[in-house]
Amino acid sequence: MSQADARLSVLKTYKLYVGGKFPRSESGRVYEVTAAKSAGGAAGRGRWLANAPRASRKDARDAVAAARKAVAGWSGATAYNRGQVLYRVAEMLQGRREQYTAEVADAEGLSKAKSAAQVDAAIDRWVWYAGWTDKVAQVAGAGNPVAGPYFNLSAPEPTGVVAVVAPQESALLGLVSVLAPVIATGNAAVVVAAEERPLPALSLAEVLATSDVPGGVVNVLSGRTAEIAPTLAAHQDVNAIDLTGADAELARELEVAAADNLKRVLRPSADPGGTDWTADPGTGRLTAFLETKTVWHPTGSLGVAGSAY
Amino acid sequence: MPRIPTAAAGPPASLADVTASDGALRRFLHGLPGVDPVGLEARAAALGTRSIKTTAKAYALDLAVSMIDLTTLEGADTPGKVRSLCAKARTPDPTDRTTPQVAAVCVYPDLAATAAGALAGSGVQVASVATAFPSGRAALEVKLADTRAALAAGADEIDMVIDRGAFLAGRYLEVYEQIRAVREAAGTARLKVIFETGELSTYDNIRRASWLGMLAGADFIKTSTGKVGVNATPANTLVLLEAVRDYRAATGVQVGVKPAGGIRTAKDAVKFLVLVNETAGDDWLDNRWFRFGASSLLNDLLMQRQKLRTGRYSGPDYVTVD
């Protein structure tokens, strides 16, 4: 054993991310997070990684309140500004690439190379969505040629507070792939991190907190999905829910609860093999949490019909 | 027709301060609610879809005949032409003595005396255009002289034009003072103030002109001279009707409305009466408060009356050419 090996490393206490702050669960509960069974190397399999906070229903409620508070400012920011903020996230993630590579390797049991590829793809996904913020309205909106003297414009708007049940397998790339499109368009998100792989999500919060993403725009909860997600699905001040990380039975239960205030629901992929997060993301996730507002206004004429000027 | 009192020159006491200065008048006129052209025209068009049948149609046709200012305003007008028009005004349909007389015959001042002679004792009023009709481009003294000449020739009613140039240049007080001067010159004659709405161009301007005219003492506000491309339309008349309705609500003073030019068919006239009915209401359904400035309209109304009476469609050979 060398001199260096003798040093005991400093461990990180993982916390929730709510309203731009890093609280512990109000319940005081934590749960043990271990390395993926397939995690290789000397690190060992099933090794203890951390005690993650086990968020309660009240933590979920606080997260929704924080998200709601953030909606006005974030959706009211210019699309250009949101794009810059999202790009800043990519920059910060790039700077901490090594850290995430290690965390993803532990979480998903990937080799270092494969894990690095996941991190790179996640960074690139932020860049992809950073570029979309000021284009989605042009793609999803429309000037409508109505049969009358009216100006008529349809424009997309964020739906508000979106609960995101993050993918259970892909702890970083999957998470970024579902989170970035939600906030790119101006929504605020409450994320239920992958139950057994929450650490990359909790660490991502640190990047978000230092990337000019306003507090409350993204809130990250770790814990038991089946405990947290129903609270969010039933919450009357949540506008939409992304069920990607829910299994079929939970997804159905959540969709039923979501009907109480007619949340917009994005169902998990029908494909039992899950979603291929390396594929072209398209615009489906961007537009899933948009409302279309159509505004009419008379155009009229410059003067009374037929007048000289 | 019993003589009815004319409007006072200048605003009622409750609005006295709005004409105190050019600035005050401008602020007042520009403070009137705006007009959305699309909504206005849609409302006028919707009222145009009313279906007026049988008894309602008979009432409307007779009312329309009684509201006509039978008009000839041509350079080629002669005493003979005016006399024949007056004969028609007194007896619009010689085959049907139940046909009402028209309200007035409207001529240039130099033919007012002819009209007055031909209409004496009939109850049909003599209306004369004045104030350098139709352009209004003359010095105030000329306009006043024109007015006095018409009155001297026997005119019961004066149809004056406003100075559109001054109005469009924003010199509202000047326009107001001119109307007021004509109002005073007109004495007991009823004064119709023509805005030439087609030249004012916007409905907002038409609403402002309406209030300006009423403040200055108009007995009627009138759309147009009949001499420009766009004359009376349902929409611009609707603006005038809203104005007289609101003016009475604000001041208690009732002012009449006269669309003029371009109303040629009975169907059109009935649409205007629907506008009156559903905008200003019963109190304006009377030729003391609503007129049509028209000429060919009368024959179409007469043909429609004949159709209602006989059940057959009439033809132009069964009404008189004037």
Add this chain to the structure above:
Amino acid sequence: MTKLFEYAPAPESRSVVDIAPSYGLFIDGEFTEAADGRVFKSVAPATEEVLSEVARAGEADVDRAVAAARRAFGPWSALPGAERGKYLFRIARIIQERSRELAVLETLDNGKPIRETRDADLPLVAAHFFYYAGWADKLGYAGFGADPKPLGVAGQVIPWNFPLLMLAWKIAPALACGNTVVLKPAETTPLSALFFADICRQAGLPAGVVNILPGYGDAGAALVAHPDVDKVAFTGSTAVGKEIARAVAGTDKRLTLELGGKGANIVFDDAPVDQAVEGIVGGIFFNQGQVCCAGSRLLVQESVADEVLESLKRRLGTLRLGDPLDKNTDIGAVNSPEQLARITELAEAGEAEGAERWTAPCELPTSGYWFAPTLFTGVTQAHRVAREEIFGPVLSVLTFRTPAEAVAKANNTPYGLSAGVWTEKGSRILAVADRLRAGVVWANTFNKFDPASPFGGYKESGFGREGGRHGLEAYLR
């Protein structure tokens, strides 16, 4: 006081429409009785006259209709888009040709004025088919992928307030995209959908592409729950919409819902007052207020409230209530005794809660279902008449002091379908429109519809859009 200018009756002729004494279900291109032989009566709400006896679909009929639609789906979706489009163009043209007949029919069955069916419903129905006909061979350009595919069988349930127009909103985009449909019209207004079945026959539409199942809520529920339905589209109440959302949870069925509303019509002190009054009147009294996007809450700036209310009352005094077939009628009959009871109950609650009730002076006919135009003043956000959808000719008037207060009050509802804003100040229109949580914002106008313009709600007013390019999305994958 008698009016000087009383409009004589001007009834549209009933003879342009020939209503058969009975109608069947329309399944697989044929009219057929219900499997269990049940029937129900369709009544004219203005007179309580029975117009026809109609087969009542049950679960077995839903099975038959869905099976027919499934069989038709393969060949229909395989048709070149241009050919599908031509069927829709044919349908549009036949609707135009038969528009007077359909207008009279709709007026009889629904109770709404002929002026509206003639000038609004029917032109919009034909226009909707025209609009989507043109999309059928251009779907790859709609922004939903280069080669979008239809979903399959669409189960569609529509309400009674615009029977044929809601049918058009449902069927036109579904067919253009290559789906086949099973549509259930409302139990109080089944007739125009059955006439539409005849139009499909005239147009030569292949059997099974459109199936019409008149019936009640049980048939609608069976249709929504049917395992071979790929897509559910519903327009109706929020309560039923929620039931449907629960019913399809956990399935692969795609869902769009167009539900209730409690639209705010905001009038600022610089509004074009005369047009605003028209917009308020049209916003709540169009179709007897039985419109999901009705402007049922008037938010008027306190400084002009008296003036606007006075104008509004004067204007309401000119509304003509009565025989819906009379061309001069502005306000027709309420669609059903149930609806009338609901309106009556809520209006009474308004009074009981202390709002001041004013009713337009008009006489109600002695038979049929009628409710006089009514407005409540002194209403606050806490009153039921300000919160619940009345779906009748009842306007709740609230005041506000500042634009921010107006927006806060307008948005203070679980609904989010429509809103109006009246001001001559352009920047205020844009600022207010931007902050209103509603799918349709009418600025200096109200209740305008067009096939090219997407329509649909925020929040509990539903999701998905009907109309325009956006309307295709619900029927494509």
